[in-house]
Amino acid sequence: MSRSRFSLGVTACLLAGLQRELLLAVRSPGNTINPLMFFVIAISLFPLGGGADTVFLSSIAPGVIWVTALLAVMLSMESLFRSDFEDGSLEQLLLSPQPLYFQILAKVFGHWLVTGLPLVLLSPLLGLLLALPAQAYLPLMLGLLLGTPTLNLIGAIGMALTVGLSRSGLLLAVLVLPLSIPVLVFGAGVVNAALNGLPMAGLLAVLGAMLALALSLAPLAIGAALRISVN
Amino acid sequence: MWQWFYKLGSPKYFYDMTSGLLPWLYTITFFLLIVGVVWGLMFAPPDYQMGDNYRIIYIHVPAASLALGAYAMMAAMAAMHLIWKIKMADIVAKVIAPVGGMFCAVALFTGSFWGKPTWGTYWIWDARITSTLILLFIYMGVAALRNAYDSTSAGAKAAAVLTLVGVVNLPIIRYSVDWWNTLHQSASNLSLRAVGANPPEIWIPAFFMGFALLGLFLIAIILRARNEILVREKRTLWVQDLLQNEIEQSREPSHHA
Amino acid sequence: MFSATNLFCERDERVLFTQLNFTISAGEVIQVQGANGSGKTSLLRILAGLNADFTGDISWQGQAVNRRRETFNAGLFYLGHSPAINKTLTPLQNLRWYCACHGFSDDTAIVLALADLGLAGYEHIPCHQMSAGQQRRVSLARLQLSVAPLWILDEPFTALDKQGVADLEQCIDTKVRQGGAVILTTHHALQLQCPVRVINLDELQGVGA
Numbered sequence: 001m002s003r004s005r006f007s008l009g010v011t012a013c014l015l016a017g018l019q020r021e022l023l024l025a026v027r028s029p030g031n032t033i034n035p036l037m038f039f040v041i042a043i044s045l046f047p048l049g050g051g052a053d054t055v056f057l058s059s060i061a062p063g064v065i066w067v068t069a070l071l072a073v074m075l076s077m078e079s080l081f082r083s084d085f086e087d088g089s090l091e092q093l094l095l096s097p098q099p100l101y102f103q104i105l106a107k108v109f110g111h112w113l114v115t116g117l118p119l120v121l122l123s124p125l126l127g128l129l130l131a132l133p134a135q136a137y138l139p140l141m142l143g144l145l146l147g148t149p150t151l152n153l154i155g156a157i158g159m160a161l162t163v164g165l166s167r168s169g170l171l172l173a174v175l176v177l178p179l180s181i182p183v184l185v186f187g188a189g190v191v192n193a194a195l196n197g198l199p200m201a202g203l204l205a206v207l208g209a210m211l212a213l214a215l216s217l218a219p220l221a222i223g224a225a226l227r228i229s230v231n
Numbered sequence: 232m233w234q235w236f237y238k239l240g241s242p243k244y245f246y247d248m249t250s251g252l253l254p255w256l257y258t259i260t261f262f263l264l265i266v267g268v269v270w271g272l273m274f275a276p277p278d279y280q281m282g283d284n285y286r287i288i289y290i291h292v293p294a295a296s297l298a299l300g301a302y303a304m305m306a307a308m309a310a311m312h313l314i315w316k317i318k319m320a321d322i323v324a325k326v327i328a329p330v331g332g333m334f335c336a337v338a339l340f341t342g343s344f345w346g347k348p349t350w351g352t353y354w355i356w357d358a359r360i361t362s363t364l365i366l367l368f369i370y371m372g373v374a375a376l377r378n379a380y381d382s383t384s385a386g387a388k389a390a391a392v393l394t395l396v397g398v399v400n401l402p403i404i405r406y407s408v409d410w411w412n413t414l415h416q417s418a419s420n421l422s423l424r425a426v427g428a429n430p431p432e433i434w435i436p437a438f439f440m441g442f443a444l445l446g447l448f449l450i451a452i453i454l455r456a457r458n459e460i461l462v463r464e465k466r467t468l469w470v471q472d473l474l475q476n477e478i479e480q481s482r483e484p485s486h487h488a
Numbered sequence: 489m490f491s492a493t494n495l496f497c498e499r500d501e502r503v504l505f506t507q508l509n510f511t512i513s514a515g516e517v518i519q520v521q522g523a524n525g526s527g528k529t530s531l532l533r534i535l536a537g538l539n540a541d542f543t544g545d546i547s548w549q550g551q552a553v554n555r556r557r558e559t560f561n562a563g564l565f566y567l568g569h570s571p572a573i574n575k576t577l578t579p580l581q582n583l584r585w586y587c588a589c590h591g592f593s594d595d596t597a598i599v600l601a602l603a604d605l606g607l608a609g610y611e612h613i614p615c616h617q618m619s620a621g622q623q624r625r626v627s628l629a630r631l632q633l634s635v636a637p638l639w640i641l642d643e644p645f646t647a648l649d650k651q652g653v654a655d656l657e658q659c660i661d662t663k664v665r666q667g668g669a670v671i672l673t674t675h676h677a678l679q680l681q682c683p684v685r686v687i688n689l690d691e692l693q694g695v696g697a
Contacts, residue, residue, distance in 0.1 A: 009591075016588030020574075020581070027576035027614070088570025091538055096589035097562035103589075157396055161389050165379050174375055175393060178368040179400050182407035189411065210403065221396050224313075228388045231539050382500075384541050466501065 013098045014106040021110025024083075031079035032114045039072040039119055043126045054131040061130035062140070062191035066184055068126075069119050069144060070151055074176055076115040077155040080107070081163045081226070090163075091230055104219040104226075108156050109149075116148035132191075139194035139204075146207040147187040153218035154179050160225035183210060240317040242460040243469050249453045256453070260446030267439035275433050287345045289437055293444040295338035295363055301331035301448065302366065305373075306398040309391035321387045322463065324394065325377065326455035330448065332370035338363050358412035362405050369397045383463075489513050489669055490535075490638055495544035497530055504530055505689055508544070514637065514667040517660065517682055519674065522689030528673040529569065531689065532642045535671065536566040548638075562590070565636040567644055571627040575616035579607060579626045582615065586630055594633070601632040605655070620647050628652075631659055639663060641672040 025032050046064050047057055084090040093103060123144050124137050132140070158176035162168035186206050193200040238244045271289040278285040308324035311317050342360055343353040354360075373390050380386030464470045491511035497504045504527030512518055520528050533539040535546060537553060537560065546553045553560040573582050583598045602611060605625040615623055624647045631639070639660075645653050657680055660670055664682045678684055 012593065013588045013591060016585055016593075020577070020585045023577060023581055024574065083574065086570070087574055088568050088572035089574060091566070091568055091570070092572045092586065092589065094538065095536060095561050095564060095566050097558045097591065098589060099558065157392075161376060161393060162379070164385070168379075171375060171379055174368075175372045178365050178372060178404075179396065181365060182400070182403045185407040185411045189414065192414070213399075213403075217399060221392055224392050225389065227538075227540065228385055228392065231382075231385050231541065 010098055010102060013096075014102055017103055017106040018110045018113075021107055022114065024079075025110075025114035028079070031076070032118065035072040035076035035115055036118050036122060038075055039068055039122065040126065042068045042071065043129060046130070057131040058133060058195075061127060061132045062136070062188040062195070064130060065123060065126055065132075065140065066143075066147075066188040066191070069123070069148065069187075070177070070180055070184055072119060073116060073148060073151040074155050074158075074173060074180075076111075077152075077159040077172065077176075078169070079115075080111050080156055081159050081229075085163045085229065090226060094226060094230060100223045101219045104156075104222050105215070108152055108219075108222075111156075112149050112152045116152050119148055120144040133195060135197075136191050136194045139190045139200055142204060143187045143190040143207060146204060146211055147183045150183050150207070150211045150214045151180055153214040153222075154183075157218055157221045157225060160222045160229060162229075163226075164229035164231075183207070186210070240315075240319045242319055242322065242464055243467075245319055246457055246460050249457060253450070253453060256446060256450055260443055260450060263439050263443035263446060267436050267443050271436035271440060275436050276430075278433070281349060284345055284348050285433075287341050289440040290444070291338055291341035291345065292437060293441040294334045294341065295359070296441070297444055297448050298331055298334040298338055298363065298366060301327050301334060302370070302394075302397070302401065305331060306394050309394040312387060313391045313395070318463075321391070322456050322459045323452065324391065325387070326452055326459055328370055328374040328377070328390075330451045330455070332367055332374065334448070335363055335367035335370060339367065356412070358409045361408050361412070365404055365408070366401070369401070373397070489549060491547055492535065493545045493547075495531075495534065495542055495546075497527060497534060497542040499527070499530060499541070508687075510687060512638075512669045512671060514669055515664055515682070516669050517664055517680060517684045518669075518671045518687060519678060519684050520671065520687050520689065521673075526689040528689060529642055532566075532640050532671065532673060533568070536564060536640050537561070538566075538568075563636050563638055565631065565634040565639045567627065567631070567639075567641045569642055569646075571623055572630075573615050573623055573626050575623075576614055578612050578614055579629070580611040582626060583629060583633065587633060590634070590636075597633055598629070601629040602626070604632060605629055605652075621649060621652065624648060625652065628656065628659075631656075631663075637668050639668060639670045639672075641670065643673055643675070645674050645676045 043064060046060065050056065050060070081090060084093065093107075094100065096103065120141055123140050127137055127140055155172075155176050158172045158179075159168075161175065162172050165171065186203050190200045190203045190207070193203055239248070267289060271286060275286070277283050305324050305327040308320040308327070311320035312324060339360065342363075346355055347353050373393050376393055377386040377390040380389060461470055461473075489512060491509075493509055495508040496506045508531070510518065520531055522528050530539060534542045537546075537557065548556070548560045548563065551559075572586075573579075577585075579602055580595070580598060583601070584593070584595070587593055587598065599608075599611060602608065605628060607622060607625055607629070610618065610622070615626060618626070628644070628648075644656060648656065653676065657678070660672075661681050664670060664680075
């Protein structure tokens with residue numbers, strides 16, 4: 001057997017994993033679009049339920065946008081491991097000789113590119129719906145840019161723990177929502193600080209620190225959880 | 232020391248050892264409870280600001296600290312189970328979750344019943360109250376995850392991973408809730424924990440009650456762990472012998488006469 | 489090459505096997521037999537490192553596998569019940585990812601392997617448009633791409649037609665002749681040219697302690 005093989009390093013393996021994740025998103029666009037639609041629809045319910053007074057709306061806007069983003073991220077998690085678990089690709093991922101830690105990072109990053117990033121890009125529009133003052137748009141986007149990857153990583157832990165269970169949707173919420181509170185507090189805090197003209201660099205730094213911590217530790221927990229789930 | 236630790240990892244040894252330990256624990260806890268309750272309710276002087284309301288701290292403060300301490304213990308057990316696959320560690324981790332959650336609930340209830348006369352409302356989004364509430368959510372999550380698994384061993388490992396994720400997250404939650412609270416300061420300066428600044432007549436009974444509740448906590452853990460051991464080891468010879476003896480003893484009327 | 493010592497596994501308080509010992513060297517085939525529910529799949533998953541509910545030691549080239557997981561994975565090919573084929577992707581995309589996970593990229597080899605299994609022209613068709621047997625073949629194409637010396641195959645003959653079965657048997661024979669080792673389960677009567685050792689799990693069932 002003398003085939004010409006191009007051996008690949010870890011980086012190329014990660015790129016292949018990322019490419020696969022993006023291909024999957026293209027092939028099943030619902031996985032990307034549905035969380036976004038949820039994001040928009042849920043936010044448009046607040047004025048309908050709470051009143052369309054602009055002062056009231058702009059006062060609840062930071063919290064509402066962040067809570068809804070958190071829920072949208074959580075709902076999008078289902079597509080991260082579910083199909084791979086069902087068709088056995090997850091087993092092959094765990095049996096790959098490449099380091100699991102980086103493969104998981106590549107997978108979550110790919111998932112964030114197709115679900116988290118669109119949320120960030122869409123958020124100004126929703127700010128508009130909720131009468132958010134102009135100075136808060138950039139902080140809102142920056143906060144979501146730093147916060148949604150963390151939410152994705154935390155959600156991935158919950159998803160990895162529950163992917164082997166038949167009805168896991170609500171359980172995922174019970175596990176993940178309490179763990180996401182710090183991101184929510186500081187994410188909405190950034191927008192509130194911007195609204196009140198307070199400095200927000202420190203708050204963004206805290207969000208960044210949480211992201212760094214999640215990037216370094218969450219893949220370990222996800223890997224351990226996936227091994228339990230395929231058992 | 233290590234050998235003792237290693238032996239404690241065996242369910243049979245744990246069962247035998249706690250059989251001897253429990254009567255002592257009952258006695259000590261009962262004594263502490265009586266002293267703490269009588270002293271705290273009847274002899275400790277009323278607080279100059281809160282009157283008699285403050286007396287609820289005798290349950291509230293120990294319950295709140297035990298709820299947090301129990302999580303640390305559960306996390307240590309989870310780590311021991313994941314790293315060394317010690318069966319007994321998982322049994323203890325399993326039985327702590329509902330007890331720890333219960334202590335959270337007790338802390339929250341006593342806190343809100345103290346809050347009504349003091350702050351005029353049952354619930355305030357105070358930093359400590361909020362953290363305790365989130366801790367309760369995490370306890371519930373750990374227990375729910377374990378129950379969702381059909382396989383005992385998979386459920387145990389999944390719960391252990393979640394417990395350890397919680398350990399990393401809890402200080403961050405605590406910190407973020409504290410920070411958030413400084414923004415939305417709504418609670419009055421009157422805090423239940425500020426009672427520590429009071430004279431010794433007030434906090435010494437709290438000391439007794441703290442240990443009494445610790446005793447109750449340990450009793451609850453040990454009794455539940457013993458049950459769990461019997462369920463998990465029901466096929467082993469020693470459990471079958473034990474049950475046989477129990478049945479024979481209960482049949483002999485002379486023991487009870 | 490690969491050995492298991494003193495394996496013990498119980499599931500739902502039932503002992504599946506106890507004191508299971510074996511060694512497999514280059515050029516050998518082991519067939520695991522047993523009734524339904526006797527733990528064949530559990531054993532193969534334990535050997536592959538997917539199931540951790542066991543006691544005992546498994547070693548690969550003299551070293552415990554749990555210490556050198558990535559080295560062991562590089563030498564292992566595992567085929568489970570599920571095909572590990574994503575149905576929305578094409579065979580080429582599926583196999584490219586598989587190859588990348590194993591550290592190489594070789595589109596020509598993928599196309600050749602697919603053609604060998606009678607799937608020439610299907611490279612760019614999403615797998616959900618293919619029949620169950622064809623999907624199975626996509627999964628088996630990985631066998632031809634794999635250079636791993638140890639194959640663990642769980643029911644590899646499922647959903648294959650006569651020709652497919654014959655091709656796969658030939659593939660296993662070739663592997664063994666080239667110095668590979670194969671552990672497999674099947675309900676199909678194997679017709680291999682190489683000798684097959686049998687481990688019967690029904691004989692290994694222990695009594696509850």
